[in-house]
Amino acid sequence: MDRLKVYILGATGLVGQRYVQLLAKHPWFEIVGLAASEKNAGKTLAQTGWVLEEPPPPHIAEMKIERLDVEKIPRVDFVFSALPSEVAAKVEPQLATRGHMVLSNASNMRMDPDVPLVVPEINPEDVSLLERQRVERGWSGGVVKKPNCTTTILNLPLKPILDEWGIERIHVVTMQALSGAGYSGVPSVAIVDNLIPYIRGEEEKVAAETKKILKTDFEIYVTTTRVPILDGHTEVVYVDTRKDFDPTAVADALAKFKGLPQELKLPTAPERPIEVRPQIDRPQPRLDRWAGGGMAVVVGRIRKLAPRKLAFVVLGHNTVRGAAGNSILTAELLVKMR
Template identity: 45%
Template sequence: MTTNVGILGATGAVGQRLIQLLDPHPQFEIAAVTASEDSAGKTYREAAKWRIDTPIPQSVADLEVRQTDPTYVPNDVDLLFSSLPSGVGEAVEPKFAEEGYVLSSNSSNFRTDPDVPLTIPEVNPEHLDLIEVQRDERGWDGAIIKNPNCSTITMVPPLAALDDAFGLERVDVSTLQAVSGAGYSGVTSMEIIDNAIPHIGGEEEKMETESKKLLGEFDGAQVRWNNFAAAASCNRIPTLDGHLENVWADTSADVTPEEAAEAMASYPSADDLYSSPEQLIRVFEEPDRPQPRLDRNRDNGMAIAVGGVQETTNGVQFNCLAHNTLRGAAGASILNGELLLEEGHL
């Protein structure tokens, strides 16, 4: 038996990825798609300028696009995936939660709110229990949960492995982020070809704050954020997909590169969730890996690749990579949806 789902912001880049991933999904069936008022009333094929390298699923192509408002979404939709711009999400997502809808959202709004679960199922599934706190405090029948920023989600699983085994004192990260992370119209070709842009607005703050919440402890009432120090420098480079990150992690206990690599390679996946890869973190011995073109699509784009693990004065340095629109966006939202279903929150 499948669960009816809807997609808010279905015509955008992440919305299209959601459709691509959900169409063959064994647990979910797309029953509604929404977009702006200009697109409402059209078929999805008419409204969406499809940019994914596989055809529009026939089951979605002829769906009527609805306005992004609870009035226009069928009551038999049990889960909504939101890929709305953050400003729109901030205004609209609470309206859906008030009407009883459960949202698995990729939008950046509310991620650090104390009663909103920010979740990577392999890392902190227990944070999902914040849903009950959220419902009590806001009086909602529905709920909103979030997946983290696409750059944050790349480094947090390796950091979780190190934190569990050795403790984290400080994390410094420099990113080399793909242009798809800015959306189709986010960076023009004249800006990025033969160039690199050493600033991505708001990205550093997201990495520095979201990572501490994700690696915090839920005590039954609130998440007590991890207190390691964090600093990020985020850069846009002319690769299409795949965020590559250089990470320096200072640990509480002494650690060798071999011990760090083993801790990351053995970090458990979420075996009971359909989209979680068989091996969450693949660690390369080669010093020149991972690379976006070679490693972003491992395990359907849902694995984290790590390489170049080296000893530093206070811990280890390593490189990590994930597919930013799969593991970092659409796939992350779907994985959270699977966790919601598994834990009985739908």
């Protein structure tokens, strides 16, 4: 097929760069434009300070960054938005009004009942909310949101546990990577030889979004912290299940879990969305964050602490599965469901 045209908003930030990295080698999609704020407009992408471990391909590196202007964004198949929420809140509805299909990372509108908040392996059916969105908002395009990165990484292993054993409550403590705060989010002098036991707004998002994605209402207690690690959010999870479980069966259910993206063999879908590590000291961010090309979450330390009391540790790449990769996978899903 002809390659589908995509446009990236906020292309110079950490998530924007991941979009570029993943889309530059995508078999279906072709980047036709990059936009960012005034500061970087007019520069080539290479001139804006690329910070990922792998440089962009030359033809992309030389693309000119455009100043974000809703009216100038060409007709494309998908607009990927890595805009900050306050900008997104203004721009994304304008784009949807003009007929654009926006895949957005920004946290605004996530909890709106007519906005799909999608982890493609968990709730692909929620893209059908786009119908309602068009009707209710009078948009010819639409907006699909990816969840908060911590939410996505948490919800993947929760899904098969919920389906098989039920969940009464969870206690979660996260150790989140620096890249989750954006390029200038955490000054180095604040975090060398240190951690920060608080991330603004994060705990509320994880609780609310989990309920929307998993369509259930169990108790959720979350504490989120920032640790001196570049990429990869680690989450320690205690689950009170409804039915008693055998920990080997849990490991098995997680390892075997598949969703619609795997069935449809979408290009960004990891073969196994959840990889289970048998080693007692895993997952570890530096060793496991690139599992499944950054699209798998890695689970370890699955333990039965008491009847109906499960514990495990889950890790995922926060800017791939937790951000750009999840939105790209969702776009692939939309292609197949058209």
